[in-house]
Structures are given as C-alpha cells and as structure tokens.
Amino acid sequence: MKKLIVIVCALMMAQLAQAVIETYEFDNEAQEQLYYEIINELRCPKCQNQTIADSDAPLSRDLRFIVQQKIKAGETKRQILAYMQERYGDFVLYDPPLQPANYILWFSPLVIFLVILAIVVARVGRRKVTLEGESNRANQEKGE
Amino acid sequence: MIPELGNFFLIMAFINAILLGTLPFYGAQTNHKGLIQFAHKASTSIFLLMLASFVCLTISFIQNDFSVAYVANHSNTQLPIYYRISAVWGSHEGSLLLWVLILAGWIFAVSKFSKSLPDTMIARVLGVMGLIAVGFVSFTLFTSNPFERALPFIPIDGADLNPLLQDFGLIVHPPMLYMGYVGFSVVFAFAIAGLLQGELDYKWAKWSRPWTTVAWIFMTLGIALGSWWAYYELGWGGWWFWDPVENASFLPWLAGTALIHSLAATEKRAAFKSWTVLLAILTFSLSLLGTFLVRSGVLTSVHAFANDPVRGKFILMFLAIVVGASLILYAIQSSKVRSKSDYTLVSREIALLFNNALLAVSTFVVLLGTLHPLIVEAFTDGKSSVGPPYFNLMFSVFFIPILLLMPLGQQISWKKDDLPALLKKYVWWFLSCIFLGLLLTFGLNGFTFTDIEPMAILGTILGLWVIAGTVKYIQLQSAKSQSRLAGVRKISRSYWGMILAHIGVAVTTLGVVLTSYYSIEKDIRIEIGETVEVEGLSVHFKDFKNIQGPNYIASKAIFDVTKDDDFIAQLKPEKRRYNASQMVMTEAAIDPGLFRDVYIAMGEPLDNSAWAIRVYYKPFVRWIWLGAIFMALGGILAMTDKRYREKKLKKKASQEANTNGQ
Numbered sequence: 001m002k003k004l005i006v007i008v009c010a011l012m013m014a015q016l017a018q019a020v021i022e023t024y025e026f027d028n029e030a031q032e033q034l035y036y037e038i039i040n041e042l043r044c045p046k047c048q049n050q051t052i053a054d055s056d057a058p059l060s061r062d063l064r065f066i067v068q069q070k071i072k073a074g075e076t077k078r079q080i081l082a083y084m085q086e087r088y089g090d091f092v093l094y095d096p097p098l099q100p101a102n103y104i105l106w107f108s109p110l111v112i113f114l115v116i117l118a119i120v121v122a123r124v125g126r127r128k129v130t131l132e133g134e135s136n137r138a139n140q141e142k143g144e
Numbered sequence: 145m146i147p148e149l150g151n152f153f154l155i156m157a158f159i160n161a162i163l164l165g166t167l168p169f170y171g172a173q174t175n176h177k178g179l180i181q182f183a184h185k186a187s188t189s190i191f192l193l194m195l196a197s198f199v200c201l202t203i204s205f206i207q208n209d210f211s212v213a214y215v216a217n218h219s220n221t222q223l224p225i226y227y228r229i230s231a232v233w234g235s236h237e238g239s240l241l242l243w244v245l246i247l248a249g250w251i252f253a254v255s256k257f258s259k260s261l262p263d264t265m266i267a268r269v270l271g272v273m274g275l276i277a278v279g280f281v282s283f284t285l286f287t288s289n290p291f292e293r294a295l296p297f298i299p300i301d302g303a304d305l306n307p308l309l310q311d312f313g314l315i316v317h318p319p320m321l322y323m324g325y326v327g328f329s330v331v332f333a334f335a336i337a338g339l340l341q342g343e344l345d346y347k348w349a350k351w352s353r354p355w356t357t358v359a360w361i362f363m364t365l366g367i368a369l370g371s372w373w374a375y376y377e378l379g380w381g382g383w384w385f386w387d388p389v390e391n392a393s394f395l396p397w398l399a400g401t402a403l404i405h406s407l408a409a410t411e412k413r414a415a416f417k418s419w420t421v422l423l424a425i426l427t428f429s430l431s432l433l434g435t436f437l438v439r440s441g442v443l444t445s446v447h448a449f450a451n452d453p454v455r456g457k458f459i460l461m462f463l464a465i466v467v468g469a470s471l472i473l474y475a476i477q478s479s480k481v482r483s484k485s486d487y488t489l490v491s492r493e494i495a496l497l498f499n500n501a502l503l504a505v506s507t508f509v510v511l512l513g514t515l516h517p518l519i520v521e522a523f524t525d526g527k528s529s530v531g532p533p534y535f536n537l538m539f540s541v542f543f544i545p546i547l548l549l550m551p552l553g554q555q556i557s558w559k560k561d562d563l564p565a566l567l568k569k570y571v572w573w574f575l576s577c578i579f580l581g582l583l584l585t586f587g588l589n590g591f592t593f594t595d596i597e598p599m600a601i602l603g604t605i606l607g608l609w610v611i612a613g614t615v616k617y618i619q620l621q622s623a624k625s626q627s628r629l630a631g632v633r634k635i636s637r638s639y640w641g642m643i644l645a646h647i648g649v650a651v652t653t654l655g656v657v658l659t660s661y662y663s664i665e666k667d668i669r670i671e672i673g674e675t676v677e678v679e680g681l682s683v684h685f686k687d688f689k690n691i692q693g694p695n696y697i698a699s700k701a702i703f704d705v706t707k708d709d710d711f712i713a714q715l716k717p718e719k720r721r722y723n724a725s726q727m728v729m730t731e732a733a734i735d736p737g738l739f740r741d742v743y744i745a746m747g748e749p750l751d752n753s754a755w756a757i758r759v760y761y762k763p764f765v766r767w768i769w770l771g772a773i774f775m776a777l778g779g780i781l782a783m784t785d786k787r788y789r790e791k792k793l794k795k796k797a798s799q800e801a802n803t804n805g806q
Contacts, residue, residue, distance in 0.1 A: 022747070023669040023756050036665065043529045049387050051531075054380050094531025096516070101524065105516050109509045109538060116501045124489050 022061075024068045031071050038067050038080055041095050045088045147212050150200025151291040154241075157193040157248070158281045160186055164251075164274030168267040169340075180263045183270040187255035190277060194248040198241055201290055202232050210302050213294040214238060220304035220724045222695035230315040231305040236439065236455075237290035239318055244280045246319070247326045251277065254330055254355070261351060268337035269330075276329050279462045287455045304724030307696070313373030321366030321393055325431045327359025328396055331403065332428035335421045336470055339477040344421060349411035352424070354783040356407060360400045361779035367393050368772030379730035379745040381665065381760045383768060386535040391514045392434030395507055399427040402503035409496045410483075413558055416497070417483040418474075423500070425470045430507070432463045437514070490563045495553035499546065506542045510535065540599070547606040547653060550646060551613020555620060569620070573612045581605030588662045588763065603657030610650035614643045641782030648774030655767025664761040667747065671754040678759045681742070682706050686714075688753070696720040698731070701755065705735070705742055717746045717757070741765050 026032040036053070042063065044055035052060040052067075063084070070080050084092050096102045164186040171179025201214075205228045210216040214237050219228055233239040251273045258266050284290075334352040338344045370393070375383040384390065403423045410420045436459040487493035513530040520528045551573075556566060581604040589596065621639075622631025635643075664679045675684040687702040698720040705712045713735035720729045732745040740763045747756035 023667050023750075041531070041533055043531065049385075054382070089526060091527040091529055094529050095533035096528060096530050101520060101526075102516075102528070105512060105530065105534070106538075108512065109505050109542070112508065113501065113505045113542070116505075120494070120497060120501075121489065124485075124487070124494065127485070127488060 022064065024064075026068075027072065034077060035068060035071050038071075038077055039064055041081070041093070042067075042084055043092050043094050045092055051094065146200050146203050146207075147209065147291040147293065150197045150204070151289065153193045153197035153200065154281065154285055154289075154291070157190050157197065157244070158278070158285055160190045160193060161274050161277035161281050164190060165271060165278045166274075168271035168274070172264040172267040172271070172340075175264065177263075180267040183267045183274075184255045186274070187251045187270055190274075191248040191252035194241075194245045198232075198245045201238060201241060202229060204291075205229060205232050208302070210300070211293050211295065211298045212290075213292050214290040216294050216299045216302045218302070218305050220302040220695065222723060223302075223305060223310070224694055226315070227305060227310050231309075233318050234305050234309050234314065237284070237288045239322075240280070240284050240288050241290050242319065243322050243326060244277065244284055246322045247273070247277055247280060247329065250326055250330055254333075258351070265337055265341055265343070268340055269333045272333035272336045273329060276333070276466075279466070283455070283458055283462065287458050301724070304695075304722065307720070307722045307725060307727050307729045308377060310722075311373065311377055313369060313377060317366060317369040317373055320362050320369055324359050324361075324363025324366050324400075325393070325396065325434065327355070327362055328400060328428045328431050330355040330359065331424045332470075335424035336473065339421065339473050342477065342480055344417050344481050346411050346414055349407050349420065350787070353404075353407050353411060354788050356400065356403055356424075357779050357783040360397070360404060361776045361783075363393070363397045363400060364772050364776050364779070367397060368769045368776075372769050375765070376732060376734055379732045379758075381663075381732075381743055381745070381758075381762065383659075383765070386513070386532050388514050389438050391510050392437045395430040395434060395510055395514075396427050398503055398507040398510065399423065399430050402500045402507070403427050405496050405499050405503075409493055413487070413493060414484040415487065415493050416500075417481045418478040419500070421478065421481070422474060423504075425467075425474060429463070429467045429470075430511075432459070432466060436460055436463055486559060488560045490556070490561045490566075492553070492556045492558045492561075495549065495556050498549060499553060502542050502546045506539060506546075509538045509542065513538070544602070544606065547610055547649070550610050550649070551616065554613065554617045554642070554646065570613070570616065573616050574609060577608040577612050578605050581608050584608075588658065597661045600657055600661035603653060603661075607650045607654035607657065610653070611647055614646050614650075617643065636785060638782045638785035638787065641778040641780070641785070643778070644781060645775045645778030648771040648776075648778060650771070651767050651774055652771025655764050655769075655771060658764035659762050659768065662763045663765075665758065666760075667756060667758050669750055669754055669756055671752060674754075679761065680707060681712070681759070681761060683744070683757075683759055685755070688755075691718075693720065695724065696722045696729075699746070699749075701746060701757075703733075703744055703757075705744075713742055715742065715744045717744045719746045736766060738766060739764060 024035070026035065039053040040051050042052045044050050044052045044057055044060045044063070046059045047055050047057050050060075052063045067080060070083070075083075081093065085097075090097065096105055098106060164183065167179050167186075168183035170176070171182065204212050204215050205219055206225065208215070208219065208221055208228075210219075214235070218234050218238070219231050223231065231238070233242040251270060254273065255266070255270055258269070261269075331352045334348065334355070338348045367390075370390070371383045374385070375381065403420070406416050406420045406423055409415045410417050436456065439455050439459055513535055516530050517528050520526060551570065552566060555569075581601060585597075585601045585604050618632065618635065621635050622628050625631035625634055666678045668676050668678060668683070670676050670683065670685045672685050672688055675682050677683075682705070684704040684706070685701065686704050689700055691698050691700050698718040700716055700718045703715045703717075705715060715733035715735060717733040718731040720731055721727070722729065730745050732743055734744075735742040740761060743760035743762060745758045745760075747758060749755050
C-alpha cells in the first residue's frame with residue numbers, strides 16, 4: 001500500500017513538476033548555441049529576477065518556444081531581441097540597449113576613471129622628489 | 145516563557161546598547177576612567193545578552209514551539225534537528241537576530257583584543273559600535289521581532305523551512321557573510337573614532353588593518369559559499385547571477401579589498417590618509433546599503449526575503465543617518481589630516497592608487513548597474529533591466545587592467561622606481577604567459593581554430609600572468625639574500641599573505657574564464673536502459689526508483705557516465721517533493737574534480753519512462769572557489785603577522801617595517 005502511495009505521489013509530482021529542462025532539436029550546433037545565448041539574455045517578464053532560461057514559469061516556457069521557432073526560421077539574434085522588446089519593453093532585455101536613457105549606465109564609469117587618471121597624472125606628474133632627504137624624514141616619522 | 149525571556153534579553157541588550165553608545169563618548173571627552181572602563185563591561189554584557197536571546201530562539205525551534213509566529217512559519221515537526229537549528233536564521237527576523245549577535249560578538253572581540261590602544265580611542269570605537277547596535281537592535285525589536293506569538297490560534301504544525309534552504313550551504317553561508325558585513329563596522333568605528341580623536345596616523349592604520357582583514361576573510365568565504373551553494377542547489381549549474389542580493393554582498397567586498405590596499409599605503413607611507421578614512425566609511429555604508437536592498441524588497445531578486453515597507457523605511461533612515469553623520473564629521477575633520485605626498489608617477493603609492501581607482505570604479509559599476517532600474521523607474525515610466533551582459537562586459541573592462549598591473553604593483557618600490565628596468569625584468573615572463581595561455585586555450589578548444597574566443601584567451605593569459613608575477617616576485621625578493629633559501633625565509637608573513645591572496649585572484653580568474661567559455665551544457669531525452677552521447681561523454685540511464693526521505697518523497701535516477709570506455713562516475717540526481725510545502729526541488733548530482741565537474745540535473749518525465757535531463761561538463765569550475773580559499777588563507781597569514789602580536793616584538797617590528805616597507 002505504502003509503495004502504491006509513493007508511486008501515486010510520484011505521478012502527481014510528474015504533472016506538477018515544472019522543470020526548465022527541455023529537449024529542443026536544432027538543425028545545427030550554431031543554432032543551438034544561439035538559442036542558449038538568447039534565452040540567457042532575456043528576462044522573464046512575470047517572475048522575480050530570472051532569465052527565461054532559468055525560469056519555470058509558463059510564460060518563460062512559451063517565450064523559449066518562440067525563440068526556438070524563430071531560430072529555426074532563420075531569424076537573427078537582433079531580430080528576435082527586437083521582437084521581444086517590442087512586445088514586452090526594455091524590461092525583458094538584460095543587456096540594456098545603447099540609448100540616451102542608458103548613457104550614464106554605459107559611459108559614466110569610464111568617464112570617472114579617465115578623470116581620476118587625468119587628475120593623478122596632472123598632480124603627481126609635476127612633482128619632483130629628492131630621494132635622500134625625503135626618505136630620512138620618512139624614517140624619522142616611522143621610528144617614533 | 146522561553147520566548148518572553150528571549151525578548152527580555154533583547155530589550156536588555158537594547159538598553160545596554162544605548163548606554164554603550166553614549167557614556168563612553170562622554171568618558172573619552174572628559175577622560176573619566178570609570179566611564180571608559182564601563183565601555184568594556186557594557187561590551188561584555190551586550191554580547192552575553194544577545195547570546196542568551198539567540199539561544200532562547202534556538203530552543204523555541206528545537207522544541208517546535210509553534211506559538212511563536214516565526215517558528216510556525218519557518219519550521220515543521222518533520223524537519224530534522226540540524227535544519228531546525230539552522231532555520232533560526234532561515235528568514236528575516238531570525239537572521240537579523242543572528243546579525244545583531246554577530247555585531248555584539250565583534251564589539252566583545254574589539255574590547256578584548258585592543259589592550260594596546262589608548263583608552264580614549266578604544267572607548268570611542270566601542271561607543272560607535274554601540275550606536276550601530278542601537279540601530280540594529282531597535283530594528284529587530286520594533287519591526288522584526290522574532291519572538292512574537294501567534295496567539296490565540298496556535299497552528300498544529302509549522303509551515304516548514306523553504307526546501308531550498310534545507311541544506312548544508314544554508315547552515316554556514318549566512319553566518320559567514322554576516323561576519324563579513326558586520327565586521328566592516330569595526331574599521332568604520334575606528335575611522336569615526338579617529339576622526340573624533342583627530343588622530344589618523346600610521347598607528348591608526350596599523351590597528352585597523354587586521355580587523356579589516358578579518359572581516360574581508362569572512363566576506364570572501366561567505367560569498368564563495370553562497371556561489372557554491374547556488375551552483376549545486378539550484379540545479380542551473382550557474383555560480384553567479386549578478387542578482388541584486390549577490391551584488392549587495394559583492395559591493396562591500398570590492399570596497400573592502402580597496403580598503404585593505406589603501407590601509408597599507410597609509411600605514412607604511414602615511415599616504416592617502418583621508419581617502420582611506422573615506423573608504424572605511426564607504427565600505428560600511430555599502431554593507432548597510434546591501435542590507436537595505438535585501439530587506440526592503442525595492443529590487444526584485446530571486447532571494448525573496450519576507451519584505452515589508454516599514455522595514456525598508458527604517459533601514460533607509462538608519463543608512464541616511466549613518467552616512468550623513470559620518471560624512472559631515474569627515475568634512476569637518478578631514479582637512480586636519482595631512483597626508484604625505486612624496487612620491488612620483490612611478491612608485492608603489494601610485495600602483496596602490498591605481499588599484500584603488502580601478503576597484504572603486506568597479507564598485508561603482510556594480511552599484512550603478514544594481515540601482516539603475518530603480519533610477520529609471522523613478523524618473524521615467526519605463527521599466528528596465530540590467531543583467532549579466534552589462535556586468536560581465538563593464539566589470540571586465542576594469543578588471544583586466546587590475547590583473548595586468550598586479551604583478552608590477554607587487555614589485556615596484558615606494559616613492560620612485562625605474563619603469564623600463566622594472567618592465568625589462570618581466571618581458572620574458574609575460575611572453576611565456578602569452579604562449580602558455582594560447583597553448584592551453586587551443587588545447588581546450590580541441591586543437592582546432594574554429595570558434596576561437598578572444599576573451600577566453602585573454603583571461604587565461606592574464607590569470608597565468610598573475611601567477612607568474614608572484615613567482616617572479618618571490619624570486620626577486622629572495623635574490624637579495626646570500627642563499628635562495630635564506631631569502632625565501634626572509635619574506636615576512638604578511639607578504640606571503642599578499643602572494644597567496646594574489647594567486648587566489650589568479651586561480652579564481654582562470655576558473656571563471658575557463659568555465660564560462662568551455663562548459664558544455666546539453667538537455668537530452670533519455671529512456672531507462674538507453675545510452676546517449678553528449679559531446680564525448682556517454683550517459684547511460686541505469687535505473688530509476690522512488691524513495692522516501694525524512695520529510696520528502698523523491699524520484700531518483702542512476703546514471704553511469706563514461707568517456708572513451710573509461711568509467712567516470714555514477715551520478716544519482718533526485719527530484720524531491722517536500723511534504724509540508726509541496727514544493728518540488730531538483731537535487732543535482734555532481735561528480736567533482738579539480739579539472740572538471742560532471743553535473744546531471746533531472747527535468748521532467750516524458751513519455752515511455754523517458755526523462756528530460758540536463759548534462760553539464762564544467763572544466764575548472766572548482767577553481768572559482770579554490771581561489772577564494774587561497775585569498776582567505778592569504779588574509780589569515782597577513783593578519784597573523786608578528787607585527788600585530790604587539791609589545792614584545794614592537795621594537796623589532798618597527799625596524800623591520802623600515803627595511804621591508806609595505
């Protein structure tokens with residue numbers, strides 16, 4: 001009896017288990033790689049912070065199916081992402097597009113670094129250091 | 145009774161924290177011996193009170209006291225005893241209690257191990273930590289009390305601990321991480337006390353360094369454990385997702401790493417004093433910001449803590465007060481701090497400055513990427529996402545120069561050095577690394593020129609370059625002495641710490657790069673008795689059965705994995721269904737190895753006793769965490785350097801500092 005319960009439970013589980021693992025077939029390896037690349041860059045619009053590759057929500061499943069269909073139909077990555085962006089907004093793109101709203105995001109780190117670099121070179125570069133006298137003073141301070 | 149007792153201890157700790165956060169400041173100001181002494185006593189008692197409170201909650205869990213709401217929501221009679229104990233910090237309220245306990249532990253440790261500090265300094269340090277304790281104990285007490293009763297309707301059984309958290313990883317990951325987060329409060333307290341005192345000399349840096357290093361060690365291990373746990377428990381084979389909560393722990397780690405380096409310059413050369421103090425303040429502020437992001441739920445994250453806007457507001461207020469007050473203090477006092485600036489463009493000072501600039505900008509990248517969706521939402525109508533493609537690219541931009549410069553930074557002298565001569569020493573080493581890196585990636589690519597990944601090659605070369613650089617460093621250092629062995633012996637323990645930690649960075653880099661570019665991931669359909677080929681591996685589905693665990697039922701499959709007729713491993717992944725929560729979990733099976741992992745996760749059953757499974761082949765994935773272990777060991781060596789074992793060795797140490805210089 002107990003065994004039967006276990007089996008029944010396992011069957012129920014089979015229906016409820018929503019796994020991310022699917023076995024899509026592709027025409028060639030390039031297509032398959034593109035598929036994984038794309039589903040790992042798209043955010044599941046319905047769930048917490050998850051890619052459609054990792055999410056087991058029904059919507060993600062549908063989106064993966066769409067991606068697979070489009071790849072088999074020969075669409076490029078750009079086309080597929082544009083399609084998704086049109087339907088779900090920028091929110092689905094984990095790779096933020098290069099547009100004015102995102103300029104700060106993409107460029108400010110580099111600008112800040114270059115400014116730091118310029119300041120350092122300007123201030124320290126002009127400096128003249130006499131090694132002997134200075135190092136004596138440094139030693140004196142350390143010796144305290 | 146016991147929960148009430150726990151609550152009582154918590155209230156006592158709160159009163160204690162208020163006293164600790166006020167009286168010692170007055171004592172230090174007026175040089176009142178009794179009040180200074182009081183700081184030590186209050187430190188001990190706050191620790192004991194928090195410990196008692198924590199034990200009370202633990203007892204409630206062990207006794208399955210479901211009248212306590214927190215226990216009822218996060219435990220269950222079927223839960224094994226060890227998970228009932230770790231469930232104490234399985235969710236918000238309890239983990240906050242652990243947080244405060246750890247803070248009290250740090251306060252106690254500072255009061256015990258700082259005998260050599262001036263009395264007024266230590267009183268102020270403990271006072272600042274007392275104020276932080278006031279904030280966190282009141283947060284626990286007023287918004288997230290774990291001892292609240294679920295009266296009058298006491299549930300018969302608990303709702304169970306989230307199955308994802310029923311795992312060894314959960315037992316150790318949060319305490320480690322909290323040790324790190326809270327540990328940075330010590331150096332923060334030192335910075336504030338130093339500013340109040342107006343003394344920020346090399347002694348200040350010397351006292352702060354070991355404490356910073358200890359916190360950093362815990363943080364390193366905590367993050368690595370979290371990554372390892374995600375890898376084997378979530379069944380996605382991923383080890384880092386750039387999720388806001390992960391970023392929240394990564395931010396103080398990056399800032400803390402920068403702090404360790406700038407403290408070195410401050411201690412040895414009296415350079416960058418005000419920057420170091422600012423960095424100490426920023427590091428702890430990032431810890432608090434991380435707490436805010438995690439607990440408030442302003443960002444959507446896979447780490448779904450039970451969130452509540454009141455809690456978010458409380459932490460945000462606390463963050464604003466801490467950051468605001470310390471920055472004001474910094475603005476007033478830092479102008480009194482004089483740093484020495486007797487160095488040129490080619491010097492170790494500049495190398496450390498570059499290290500700090502690069503790490504600071506990397507921190508900024510992570511912070512910006514994490515907060516950008518919030519900013520966009522606040523100012524426009526749209527919603528946006530920032531994910532791995534952004535972080536991977538931008539982080540690499542600033543991490544590549546760090547790796548490139550690391551070997552040179554180790555070797556360059558203070559004040560002034562000869563760049564061409566320095567570079568000349570490394571030319572052949574660098575060229576060898578390029579050659580080796582090309583060879584290795586060529587080999588991993590299956591000795592073909594198709595699908596060459598430039599980033600993989602670059603990363604491998606840089607990882608090798610850092611290792612070669614440290615070897616060269618040992619060679620150059622030991623060459624100064626008469627014999628090679630004597631020279632190696634002469635390298636001080638803190639330098640060995642640096643060497644080991646830098647090798648750790650290289651090992652982690654190699655792990656990250658090689659796993660990212662050379663992993664194989666394949667979803668396949670497989671029937672019992674069938675054998676499927678996956679990129680050179682044959683996976684044979686040997687057996688399938690249903691089993692019963694302590695609080696779950698599971699389907700278990702057995703796979704034999706072979707490669708070219710050599711048996712590699714038998715893997716037994718499971719698919720579990722937990723009784724209380726009815727949640728389904730994938731238990732991946734992993735055959736670990738130093739050079740590769742084979743990883744199988746079960747998907748769902750298909751027709752005719754067939755299953756969808758996912759097979760991973762992950763080269764060098766262990767190196768990611770192995771590197772973290774090296775970094776932590778390096779930290780341990782550095783903090784146990786005899787310079788910190790005080791007094792008796794004091795004279796000798798200061799002599800050595802002059803000759804070695806770091």
